[in-house]
Amino acid sequence: MSAKILLTSFQTWLPHQKSNSSDDLLTLLQEQHGNFSNLSFLRQLPVDIHLATEQVVSNLKTLRPGGIICCGMA
Numbered sequence: 001m002s003a004k005i006l007l008t009s010f011q012t013w014l015p016h017q018k019s020n021s022s023d024d025l026l027t028l029l030q031e032q033h034g035n036f037s038n039l040s041f042l043r044q045l046p047v048d049i050h051l052a053t054e055q056v057v058s059n060l061k062t063l064r065p066g067g068i069i070c071c072g073m074a
Helices: 021-031 049-063
Strands: 005-010 039-045 067-070
Touching (some): 005 049, 049 067
């Protein structure tokens, strides 16, 4: 069995942004999830370091992935 990988993305942070390109990428990957069964997704994290950290740490404790890839626009 291959190790689980956790992929994260953020919400947009400026009013004029229609989407976050990193979240758009994860949407495409998630649509193909059957081909990537070792992936877990934590999408649309708040653009707040404390809240986002709490959510990521909670998921790390629950999922215990072998790796994490944090995606962002900047």
